[in-house]
Amino acid sequence: MIIAVDGYGGDYAPLEILKGSALAVSEMGVSIILTGDKSELEKLSEENEIELTNIEILNTRTFITMDDEARSVVREKSDSSMALALKLLSSGEADACVSAGPTGAYLMGATMIVKRIKGVKRPALGSVIPGQISPYMLIDCGANAEVRPEMLEQFGMFGSVYMKNIIGIKDPKVGLANNGTEESKGTELVKSAYELMKNSDIINFFGNIEGRDIPKGICEVVVADGFTGNLILKTIEGMAESLFSTIKSAFLTNAKTKIAAMMIKKEFKELKKRMDYSEYGGAPFIGLNKPVIKAHGSSNKKAIKNAIKQAITWSGSGINGEIEELVGK
Amino acid sequence: MIIAVDGYGGDYAPLEILKGSALAVSEMGVSIILTGDKSELEKLSEENEIELTNIEILNTRTFITMDDEARSVVREKSDSSMALALKLLSSGEADACVSAGPTGAYLMGATMIVKRIKGVKRPALGSVIPGQISPYMLIDCGANAEVRPEMLEQFGMFGSVYMKNIIGIKDPKVGLANNGTEESKGTELVKSAYELMKNSDIINFFGNIEGRDIPKGICEVVVADGFTGNLILKTIEGMAESLFSTIKSAFLTNAKTKIAAMMIKKEFKELKKRMDYSEYGGAPFIGLNKPVIKAHGSSNKKAIKNAIKQAITWSGSGINGEIEELVGK
Numbered sequence: 001m002i003i004a005v006d007g008y009g010g011d012y013a014p015l016e017i018l019k020g021s022a023l024a025v026s027e028m029g030v031s032i033i034l035t036g037d038k039s040e041l042e043k044l045s046e047e048n049e050i051e052l053t054n055i056e057i058l059n060t061r062t063f064i065t066m067d068d069e070a071r072s073v074v075r076e077k078s079d080s081s082m083a084l085a086l087k088l089l090s091s092g093e094a095d096a097c098v099s100a101g102p103t104g105a106y107l108m109g110a111t112m113i114v115k116r117i118k119g120v121k122r123p124a125l126g127s128v129i130p131g132q133i134s135p136y137m138l139i140d141c142g143a144n145a146e147v148r149p150e151m152l153e154q155f156g157m158f159g160s161v162y163m164k165n166i167i168g169i170k171d172p173k174v175g176l177a178n179n180g181t182e183e184s185k186g187t188e189l190v191k192s193a194y195e196l197m198k199n200s201d202i203i204n205f206f207g208n209i210e211g212r213d214i215p216k217g218i219c220e221v222v223v224a225d226g227f228t229g230n231l232i233l234k235t236i237e238g239m240a241e242s243l244f245s246t247i248k249s250a251f252l253t254n255a256k257t258k259i260a261a262m263m264i265k266k267e268f269k270e271l272k273k274r275m276d277y278s279e280y281g282g283a284p285f286i287g288l289n290k291p292v293i294k295a296h297g298s299s300n301k302k303a304i305k306n307a308i309k310q311a312i313t314w315s316g317s318g319i320n321g322e323i324e325e326l327v328g329k
Numbered sequence: 330m331i332i333a334v335d336g337y338g339g340d341y342a343p344l345e346i347l348k349g350s351a352l353a354v355s356e357m358g359v360s361i362i363l364t365g366d367k368s369e370l371e372k373l374s375e376e377n378e379i380e381l382t383n384i385e386i387l388n389t390r391t392f393i394t395m396d397d398e399a400r401s402v403v404r405e406k407s408d409s410s411m412a413l414a415l416k417l418l419s420s421g422e423a424d425a426c427v428s429a430g431p432t433g434a435y436l437m438g439a440t441m442i443v444k445r446i447k448g449v450k451r452p453a454l455g456s457v458i459p460g461q462i463s464p465y466m467l468i469d470c471g472a473n474a475e476v477r478p479e480m481l482e483q484f485g486m487f488g489s490v491y492m493k494n495i496i497g498i499k500d501p502k503v504g505l506a507n508n509g510t511e512e513s514k515g516t517e518l519v520k521s522a523y524e525l526m527k528n529s530d531i532i533n534f535f536g537n538i539e540g541r542d543i544p545k546g547i548c549e550v551v552v553a554d555g556f557t558g559n560l561i562l563k564t565i566e567g568m569a570e571s572l573f574s575t576i577k578s579a580f581l582t583n584a585k586t587k588i589a590a591m592m593i594k595k596e597f598k599e600l601k602k603r604m605d606y607s608e609y610g611g612a613p614f615i616g617l618n619k620p621v622i623k624a625h626g627s628s629n630k631k632a633i634k635n636a637i638k639q640a641i642t643w644s645g646s647g648i649n650g651e652i653e654e655l656v657g658k
Contacts, residue, residue: 104509131571132571132574132575142508142509145508145514145515145516146516146517177560178556178560179471179474179555179556179560179563180433180559185474186556187474187475187556188475210560210563211560211561211562211563211564211565211566211567212563212564212566212567212570213567214563214564214567215564215567215568215570215571216567216571224560226508227507227508227515227516227519227557228556228557228560230508230509230540231506231507231540231553231557231560231561232540232560232564233540234508234539234540234541234543235540235541235543235544235561235565235568236540236564236568237540237541238540238541238542238543238544239544239565239568239569239572240568240572241541241545242460242544242545243568243569243572245461246461246600246603246604247576247600250593250596250597250600251593256592256593257592257596259592260588260589260592260593261589261593263585263586263589263592264579264585264586264589264590267580267582267586268579271575271576274575275575
């Protein structure tokens, strides 16, 4: 299996991307095509004693930055490290693609270059989040700010298929994010989506799910439009950050609390590990012909390695075939 | 000052409502008209030795329950404890109204009975949340699932006026909840609202705010439509619950962690107090002719007392006059 990796996407590119790729090769025996500045990448690998076996470098000196408009990836920067990685996927030279670069450009590039599965109305960005009861996928997390009800229905199906095949959850419950649990709640959009999902034979529809129950993980798939989903996802991240930073300062209050911190260090480490998103890799962009994974912008080598691992699992799973069959129904 | 209190709204009604009202009278010297079953309330006050001085009871045996449709408050249950409390406000017999009853019915009843300030397009439900840097108001939290851009602009103004006058924040920054900070981000609705808010002389517009920054409190007012705002608010509540319950179980792991828990008990208690919403009272329903406060459904006596305290501050603040003047501009 060959994974295309954008060597110059993300806050810690290229070094952490390079390290993560090398880790993936040594641990999983995969082959990687890394896109980016060949001479710089070779220099970095020498300086940091990173083995380049099974890592091919596809040279380019054009990179997508946070300041670039999303469409640049298919226009003036169509030779960027991100665009090249996506083209490797589209041409069949790679089986999956990973990038930690800017989301907007990556989603647009993937949609235009890799293209949708026939019957898919809109590909959607999923995010697997560690919940209190179960991990759950929030989908869409920001690919489509405005959607139609039938798109939300498809997102529920994408999430179901993914959680079943990649995360191993049997018959995942699909909830529709809403401002109340009653069927009559919400905007016209979600009310129409509710009707469609209630009558679907494909998904195990739970009904509406309120914000309060989302982090608990009572539904293994939570469906939202990309605008709302992105706000929910980021609010979850922000709350976790805020709370841990507040708790940390409580532990640093005085000598006594510092001792308490030492005594519970191990359990807190386990707790933080359980809540670490990067365990599930990056965010899958579902509905395209090939597996496309968006790694977090702040990905370190471990996050990149996990995203590559996820790309391998996804590519070998045949879920794209399952989606194609289901959307054809 | 006279506050109308719905004696039969909320999970712990009527006892906790009665206790909270009595606390407010003794601590703040306010007069209260409590609506509900007079003989039961008198019996409860006797059994629990609750002083009824300055608490007048307006008798009714009709109550709004979770199973009632919202509109019942102005139709078949127009003699319910909730409807009566709102009517006391509308007639001028009370200066503000507090209920912990079902949100939908309360908002509908308040809008129909108390009526909007002239020029207000839609009243909105605000919620003051303790943030990491500053408390902030999320508005709208669920009164209006579908809105127009000019309504979002007004919500920003309501939040500003409230945070300035009631919470004491000078020139509050108003952020627009969005799936990215760039001006080009979001739905057509928020893009249009952005334009209006950017050009407003009334509010101190911060620009777009992402979910990640909302819980930090970098903006003292966060504006959203009621659908999105409700999901954000409840997600924040759900994350706090989930995280504290996970942390609690970490502290209960073994003898050592239990000792650690005891050592940091005081600091955690302070932290939880700092994060306790009920310190700010209930959720103000802003844009109506008189102060209407929605107390949390699970309100205990302290939460009711705080909601009454907030009603007193609001009623004495003249912010409704300020809003009337600003919407007239």
